[in-house]
Amino acid sequence: MNQPLIYMDNAATSWPKPPGVIEAMEKCMREAAANPGRGSHEMAVKASRVLFEGRKALAKLFRIHNPNDIAFTLNTTHALNLALMGYLRPGDHVITSSLEHNSVRRPLEALRRRIGIEVSYVKTNALGTVDLAVLREEIRPTTKLIAVTHSSNLTGTITPLEEVGAIAKAKGVKLLVDAAQSAGVLDIDVGALGIDMLAFPGHKGLLGPQGTGGLYIHPDLELEPLMHGGTGSASESPEQPSARPDRYEAGTPNTVGIAGLTEGVKFVLKETTERIHARERALTVQLMEGLMAIPGVKLLGPGPGTERTAIVSFLMEGLDPSEASFILDRQFGIAVRSGFHCTPLGHSSEGTTETGALRASPGYFTTESEIVSLIEAVRDITAAMRGSAN
Known part of the structure; x- marks a missing residue:
């Protein structure tokens, strides 16, 4: 087959990437490939700057006040697991939808088996999106979280987040949004939409490389870390540090990938x-x-x-x-x-x-x-x- 590839699988991973993404990754590998936050030498400091620039760009895109409320992850699945495993406790009730990816469903079902949470799946309405009337009816005194996709990865239908966020806020329920198909494509303002946690990939609409993503965590919300280990901070303590973002970023990060992600986000910000x-x-x-x-x-x-x-x-x-x-x-x-x-x-x-x-x-x-x-x-x-x- 000699014809050029026609790529129509952007919902899985976007391709091609803007030229600046590859250039930024190569530059980072050559000049800032040390461990960020683990040393005071020049290359380590440059690596730390790479991460901070990425957080700043993402905060600007999603209108997040403090960039340190963004924890970098490997992908949306990692981010969703951090959110669900870190927030839910035995007896909690969660409302989600029939549109969800297994990245939401499987962690919820695992928590149902392991610690006894309760899960309600709201069916779609005639337009193929979350039925808001049913969503309201499903809220119980034990409901702690509404977890919904912003856009279905099967039909592309868009969840009315403003309305869902208003319902959640009125009932004192937290809102987790899976932005796997919307980050970089749809306008997302975490404050205006009432989003408490936003899970997003770097490798889809944000036009970055695979192995990148993140979770925005509202400043009033504390999660149990998904992983415990080295952070380069509070190393004398046996406990995971409480300061963000270190609390949620144990281990050496994908600095080179985040350099590429940052350029992808900058491209999105420029194009709008x-x-x-x-x-x-x-x-x-x-x-x-x-x-x-x-x-x-x-x-x-x-x-x-x-x-x-x-x-x-x-x-x-x-x-x-x-x-x-x-x-x-x-x-x-x-x-x-x-x-x-x-x-x-x-x-x-x-x-x-x-x-x-x-x-x-x-x-x-x-x-x-x-x-x-x-x-x-x-x-x-x-x-x-x-x-x-x-």
Whole structure:
């Protein structure tokens, strides 16, 4: 296969990255690759600056007052585990949704088995997002946390966080948001939205490398650390330090990766989430309308008129999604994702628990001609399927 790759798997990891990301990582490796916070020599100080610059950029993007309220993690999954394992206690009740990724569901189910928390899964409404009326009804005296995705990684539908945040605040319940599909794409103001904890990846909409991410923790909220160990501070104590962010960042961090993440965030700040979302939104509508015109293709979730992130999941009649993905890759040079996308509850809501689905997720650097190529490829494959059936 000699044709250039058409990459439509940005919901998993964004690609390509802005040139500055690679340049920043190389510069960090050459000039600041020592352990931050573990020494006073020049290279260690430079490494510490890399982390602080990253926190500042993220704080600016999410309107966080104190950059030290951001703990760097390996990814969103790490951040969500830190939030859930660190906050919930035996007997606590948690409300989440049927849109959630396994990064939320599995830690909750593990806590249910281990310490006896209670979990309620709110189903979606006609628009494919969290049903707010049901959410209100689920709140109990023991409810401590509402944990919701900002945008579904299966259908791209967007949770009305402002309304969810208002419900949580009125009932004295904390709000944890999974921003895996929204950070860098949708405007997120943690204060205005009433977010107590925000888990985000570095390698998706923030355009950084894999192995980076973070968790914003409200200054009034204390979590039990997920990991205990070296921090370079309060080393004489057997206890994990109380000061942020050290309390939540045991061990040597991914300084080089965070250098790249910082440049990705700076790119987002320069372009603005408004422009990025508008660009991705236009590509998504183009793709959805093109696929809807093909006989035998079924789209999941609401139609193109509904506000969403750049995720389009669909089925091709008579063809297993994994086989369709293989054909798209090998014959057309188009990378999409097939399977269950780590969200079995979402597939249950869509009626695709037996088949899974194909997921195409364009990004900011996707072109209109690449969207056309995917539409034409799907049209060719379905036409060939119909021809073989006859």
